[in-house]
Amino acid sequence: MRSPEPYLRSTASIAPLLTKELREITAGRALWTMLLLVCPLVGYSFAEAVSLYAESSSAALQSPVLAKSLSPLDGLLVPTFGSFYVAVTLLFPFVAIRALGQEKESGALRLLVQLPYRYSTLVLAKLCAVLAAWCLVSIPALSALAIWTMLGGHLAAIETLNLVFGHLLYGLLVGAIGLFAAVISDSSSTAAIIALAVTIGSWVLDFTLAGRSGLSSWFAQISLTQTLRPFEQGLLSAGLLLGISTVICGLATLTVVWLPPGIALRAKLVRSLFCLLAIVLALGLAAQVRKSVDISEDRRNSFSSVDERLLATLRLPLAISVDLAPEDPRYVDLRRNVLSKLERAMPNVTIVLMSGRQSVANPSDSYGQIEYVYGTRTDRSRSTSPREILPLLYALAGVQPPPPGSGDEYPGYPLVASADAALLWFLVGLPLLTAFAWWRFRRLPSVKSLFLHEGDEP
Incomplete structure (x- = not known):
């Protein structure tokens, strides 16, 4: 047919x-x-x-x-x-x-x-x-x-x-x-x-x-x-x-x-x-x-509102070199608390993982260092906390850190x-x-x- x-x-x-x-x-x-x-x-x-x-x-x-x-x-x-x-x-x-x-x-x-x-x-x-x-x-x-x-x-x-x-x-x-x-x-x-x-x-x-x-x-x-x-x-x-x-x-x-x-x-x-x-x-x-x-209510994937607004004004390229193995818990914390948030907040961020083939059991002398290059300025740190990394980035950019934000506190919703x-x-x-x-x-x-x-x- x-x-x-x-x-x-x-x-x-x-x-x-x-x-x-x-x-x-x-x-x-x-x-x-x-x-x-x-x-x-x-x-x-x-x-x-x-x-x-x-x-x-x-x-x-x-x-x-x-x-x-x-x-x-x-x-x-x-x-x-x-x-x-x-x-x-x-x-x-x-x-x-x-x-x-x-x-x-x-x-x-x-x-x-x-x-x-x-x-x-x-x-x-x-x-x-x-x-x-x-x-x-x-x-x-x-x-x-x-x-x-x-x-x-x-x-x-x-x-x-x-x-x-x-x-x-x-x-x-x-x-x-x-x-x-x-x-x-x-x-x-x-x-x-x-x-x-x-x-x-x-x-x-x-x-x-x-x-x-x-x-x-x-x-x-x-x-x-x-x-x-x-x-x-x-x-x-x-x-x-x-x-x-x-x-x-x-x-x-x-x-x-x-x-x-x-x-x-x-x-x-x-x-x-x-x-x-x-x-x-x-x-x-x-x-x-x-x-x-x-779009999470507690803004778990973002910095505070004041930090987000200031980071959005930093237009120069930011290159981050991370000397950590992917399975290292410190890299997991850094990725969740800092790197992923920076990629959403700043217009030009490049992240390079230096220790892709390196094991946590056999680290090098520089293992654990994180290098930040913003424009022509460079700094290093071993911290994975945004409380230390954000001031470091503001210093590289030559701007004053913003005052603590208000209204970003998540109240939580306990229910018995x-x-x-x-x-x-x-x-x-x-x-x-x-x-x-x-x-x-x-x-x-x-x-x-x-x-x-x-x-x-x-």
Whole structure:
């Protein structure tokens, strides 16, 4: 049968196609089984996080200094969504694979590609269905946020939305991996093995290569685990957003290349090669984008406001040479407390790690020194504290240090509460609602009827 004309493919309404994809992904067992499993997993993590937060708050209520270190982002949001992240990594590929794998196994894919839609439109509709599935399975985690606010807990809107947005991008990334695994596999079981090999393999990659330099460091950065860390720290990184978007779009494009069943394997491989080269090039360009915004409420990723304003006026190049091994705890502190903040605050900062091949066990005489070159002036220090490094930089620039800032103190949000009663929602209420929704979706009209109208022949 000849494929429809390109004009018909471009003008066909996408609404029936979206309805069909949503109906198919909600009719399967994978989505609802995952939702049933996520409910107790997220519920237990949420209850434990609230319990630990209450224990820390009991001591913090007696000491304002301890209260300043209590942040709901670290104490509640990250642990609760951490369990959701594990579920998405291990279970969500099965949900995404169903959007395409069942059609390949049943032969319905050959009929699907004959509908008056472009191949890219077909894949886009399946990605929309995967996004809708992620929204459903995220209900337990989102309901935990609502319960936290009902308990009297504090949530900063921007940093909370940033974390949820990061998990949304991660879910789309895992879904795109599942779709591509389904389109290149002959069965759903094979596709599941491929998808899990990628997701679990990224964990192994991250744990094995973390803290190393050179090529190992670059491979560690492409791990899927790395995609969520800036969001968990309250950062919105433009380079990371571009990188994730590039991979999602690249996997979708590869899925479009492999979708038509009648194209020769050699042609698909050639097109895939060009697509992979474009993805690598785009990722290289995204890695050059260093712009990031600190949207954490406690400004953990930034200096004080007065220091930030003064540092932004220092226009000359600042070169920092660090003679520390990447795995050295002092370098980790320096990177977190000083270097990353300077890269965001100053317009022209270059950082060179001198001891990339040097071990902490065999240091040289100069090991531990940090050289700062601003314009034509140079100074050295072994400190990793911003209290000592910032005055050093101001002296190199010939400017007076600013007065201590006001209004930057983070008050902290201690709360002594218990979420044990909320476990009833996660263990009984939400699973019952899930089972009822599953039953209702199974009673909806069949997929075939969505494309048939009165007077149409089947």
